[in-house]
Amino acid sequence: MKQLNRQQIMSILPKLDLISAIEDGFVQYSRGKVVVPPVGELLMDKGEVHIKYGYVTAEPYYVIKIASGFYQNPALGLSSSNGLMLLFSQQTGELVCSLLDEGYLTDVRTAIAGAICAKYLAPKSISAIGIIGTGIQARLQALYLKEVTDCRKIVVWGRNNIKAEKYQYDMQKQGFTVVISKSITELAEQANLIVSTTPATAPILKAEHIKPGTHITAVGSDTPTKQELATDLLAKADLVVADSLNQCQQRGEIFQAITSDKIAEANITELGDIIASGQGRDEEQQITIADLTGVAIQDIKIAEAVYLAS
């Protein structure tokens, strides 16, 4: 059994073509070649744990991921998120590799999904990347977007100005020009590729903010109560894409818009189908939205890629 710690995993990641690996996963998922049982859950006083697991039927491994959120951890000097991934053989059940990533691979595979959405759905010419939020996803989404766009201008908006300034400082060191936006209206005027990365429970981005020719990827909402996009905005969009049709009917932005009768299930396209057909945005003036709730196939594919390169 191989074991990789966070540092070892981080040194392997730059060698990998994760966009191709996870695109392949989404395509197989949309074709019904992936088994992903319902998520296991433990809700405790100080935190919560989710167990995501599954496998691609024709491939050699199955993966079990344990991810936790303990929101008092930062006061103890610890990250609130933690976890590990375990890769087993579908032939024998033997544990092949423990990936003690402390939750980092979940952050990366989420950012990769954002880059995939931008690859197929963003306009050809990006004026600026709009980032809503200043946390880990606000950083990783921008960093992985480098693989699919040449744009190096970020317009960022966050509730906390000190965190926004820290974000600006950090991301300028990563080769971006970063402007701190005073309002969502200003951000949406300047940016035509917007990524929302907050745990908001009331809409931040509204229909009136968004100009034609904008793509939005909503990363923050993965529960039935979190919401970053107004349901009117989904109604206004020319194309709404779900990472998983099944999950998005139960949580996230699409769930909110369906339950308030603003969009119909039949008008939603699954990300794997977009990738398989290569047909995302048809016209530059469309408004497109991708809702990412996080699917176990992303964990399966990233764990396998890291293991095979180790």
Add this chain to the structure above:
Amino acid sequence: MKQLNRQQIMSILPKLDLISAIEDGFVQYSRGKVVVPPVGELLMDKGEVHIKYGYVTAEPYYVIKIASGFYQNPALGLSSSNGLMLLFSQQTGELVCSLLDEGYLTDVRTAIAGAICAKYLAPKSISAIGIIGTGIQARLQALYLKEVTDCRKIVVWGRNNIKAEKYQYDMQKQGFTVVISKSITELAEQANLIVSTTPATAPILKAEHIKPGTHITAVGSDTPTKQELATDLLAKADLVVADSLNQCQQRGEIFQAITSDKIAEANITELGDIIASGQGRDEEQQITIADLTGVAIQDIKIAEAVYLAS
């Protein structure tokens, strides 16, 4: 994070008072102090995987166990069962200990539950221990019964005579006198503490076999289709005990007897309540039956005990 392999775990086990630890677990379970969500499951071409997990609300850890059965493994020179247990902090979500036991702790905690049943339910004087089956549970059940009875006579029955002779040879080296029985009738005449450990799907032990003053622990059935005891035998018993009332209504011997209307749910007692009251067998001439389907609290308690002694 501490990591223990199978050999290290096996060297720690003799130091532990596992009967007390798991008794405490069953009592807390029956008092509603244990959270055990539904078992996660992956069913693949070559094998199956179960994920059992949970925690005692007032205690410091939560445990996730992954156990697999790949039934073509023996042809490859590998054990069919495999697995590991992971112990995390309820305070921070940090992984505290990986127990890479390859499934051994599941075998041990099952045998400990058998010893606990014998402690509360077997007659005071054991004439002989009847063992049905010749596999790993047939061995471990007898070995852990040493902690609760002085009887060192085993009467064993198995379908395969070569395996029965191997069992006799191995267990005589462990300090037992072992007689191979030609029939279940003969076994049940000689033994008044019987442990059935087979994956049978049709009853082996029937009402007419069992004399008054016998205790039976049924270990083999943990699914809705496996069955070792005739439903008439459960109807004839003076006391029927479940490791988990909830699980035994859905799988195992009690499930079979309830669905064929031979016993009523109201007449079943949970093992944790027997332990808490100290009241098991009332009279020497009673027939008592314990049905063990395996509960995650056993995994939680054995993982914690091994970790704390490591």
